[in-house]
Amino acid sequence: MASAPSSSAEIPTQRIDGRAVAEAVVAAVGAASARLTAETGIRPGLAVVLVGEDPASQVYVGAKGKRATALGFHSVQHTLPASTSEIELIALVEALNRDPEIHGILVQFPLPGRLDEARARVIEAIAPEKDVDGLHPLNVGRLAAGGEAMVPCTPAGAMLLIRRVLGPDLSGREAVVVGRSNLVGKPIAQLLLQAQATVTIAHSRTADLPAVTRRADILVAATGRPEMVRGDWIKPGAVVIDVGINRVAAPEKGPDGTRLCGDVATAEATGRAAAITPVPGGVGPMTIAMLMANTVKAAYRAAGWPAPPLGE
Ligand SMILES: NC(=O)C1=CN([C@@H]2O[C@H](COP(=O)(O)OP(=O)(O)OC[C@H]3O[C@@H](n4cnc5c(N)ncnc54)[C@H](OP(=O)(O)O)[C@@H]3O)[C@@H](O)[C@H]2O)C=CC1
Ligand SMILES: Nc1nc(=O)c2c([nH]1)NC[C@@H]1CN(c3ccc(C(=O)N[C@@H](CCC(=O)O)C(=O)O)cc3)C=[N+]21
Numbered sequence: 001m002a003s004a005p006s007s008s009a010e011i012p013t014q015r016i017d018g019r020a021v022a023e024a025v026v027a028a029v030g031a032a033s034a035r036l037t038a039e040t041g042i043r044p045g046l047a048v049v050l051v052g053e054d055p056a057s058q059v060y061v062g063a064k065g066k067r068a069t070a071l072g073f074h075s076v077q078h079t080l081p082a083s084t085s086e087i088e089l090i091a092l093v094e095a096l097n098r099d100p101e102i103h104g105i106l107v108q109f110p111l112p113g114r115l116d117e118a119r120a121r122v123i124e125a126i127a128p129e130k131d132v133d134g135l136h137p138l139n140v141g142r143l144a145a146g147g148e149a150m151v152p153c154t155p156a157g158a159m160l161l162i163r164r165v166l167g168p169d170l171s172g173r174e175a176v177v178v179g180r181s182n183l184v185g186k187p188i189a190q191l192l193l194q195a196q197a198t199v200t201i202a203h204s205r206t207a208d209l210p211a212v213t214r215r216a217d218i219l220v221a222a223t224g225r226p227e228m229v230r231g232d233w234i235k236p237g238a239v240v241i242d243v244g245i246n247r248v249a250a251p252e253k254g255p256d257g258t259r260l261c262g263d264v265a266t267a268e269a270t271g272r273a274a275a276i277t278p279v280p281g282g283v284g285p286m287t288i289a290m291l292m293a294n295t296v297k298a299a300y301r302a303a304g305w306p307a308p309p310l311g312e
Contacts, residue, residue: 158286
């Protein structure tokens with residue numbers, strides 16, 4: 001029997017290999033770091049601050065420290081108890097601001113309990129030139145105004161993956177970002193706008209979200225809702241960037257089994273999207289690579305050197 005004519009033939013879906021792109025960035029970061037150390041004796045220094053004992057945060061912070069050490073960075077981790085006060089946390093940040101061996105400071109979010117309400121004050125305590133997370137209002141403002149800013153790692157990494165598929169000029173393309181956090185959604189939207197895309201930011205109050213996402217040539221999902229974006233929310237041929245990292249139950253792995261999934265139903269998107277980032281192995285590894293890139297950039301600036309080429 002001849003198959004029925006289909007209005008939407010299967011589209012071959014490219015799986016964007018974030019691990020491979022991250023390796024290329026890390027290699028360039030390593031070379032830049034080695035040049036700086038050889039000529040000036042300066043080693044890029046990264047301090048990561050973890051408050052409390054959230055298991056997922058412990059894993060990410062550990063991964064950041066390992067990467068930094070493998071690159072020959074001066075890498076320090078400060079682990080504080082969940083009972084830490086805002087004053088104590090800000091005192092630590094200020095000590096790191098003064099420490100000449102530290103070029104980058106990252107305070108892992110969320111902070112435990114009520115302390116998370118102090119997030120904005122903690123961020124503002126970080127010296128803007130050491131703000132490798134790109135969250136200080138000076139960096140946020142510079143990004144919005146199109147100036148030299150420290151760009152948040154996840155958005156910078158997501159953009160690099162988009163550029164690998166579509167090139168640097170997104171003129172004429174519709175981009176939809178689902179999620180409006182300061183860490184992810186808003187800065188990704190800024191970067192897409194800078195790259196000439198026409199940008200829509202959707203969130204939990206958006207009406208008829210599937211109709212909005214179906215307009216997207218570039219769809220970025222950053223909601224923290226496991227597999228919320230269904231296959232039929234995706235315009236055929238779209239490039240889909242799945243930022244979500246969600247740990248969900250996986251009964252097939254035993255009674256306590258879990259697995260990671262994104263904010264996109266990847267199986268449904270396959271055959272419809274032109275390209276999609278997997279979870280894990282997509283945006284996550286890029287985040288860590290861009291943190292290393294921001295740290296080496298901060299060290300270059302501290303040495304009075306112009307920003308290094310980092311294969312971006
Ligand atoms: N790959 C990586 O390196 C990283 C991954 N992540 C992951 O990305 C995801 C987002 O992180 P983050 O931005 O920090 O999360 P936040 O919780 O800060 O923000 C989530 C955003 O999604 C929106 N949202 C939530 N539910 C819905 C819904 N049903 N429909 C539409 N919009 C919705 C919220 O809208 P509203 O504002 O209206 O509440 C909010 O703007 C998480 O899964 C996180 O783990 C985060 C950082 C790095
Ligand atoms: N101040 C601050 N800055 C952050 O950038 C920040 C933060 N707080 N809080 C939490 C989120 C989350 N985040 C991730 C980093 C790496 C992976 C990552 O490497 N993921 C791997 C594997 C993860 C795994 O196996 O568990 C992957 O997706 O392939 C994921 C998530 C940074 N964040």
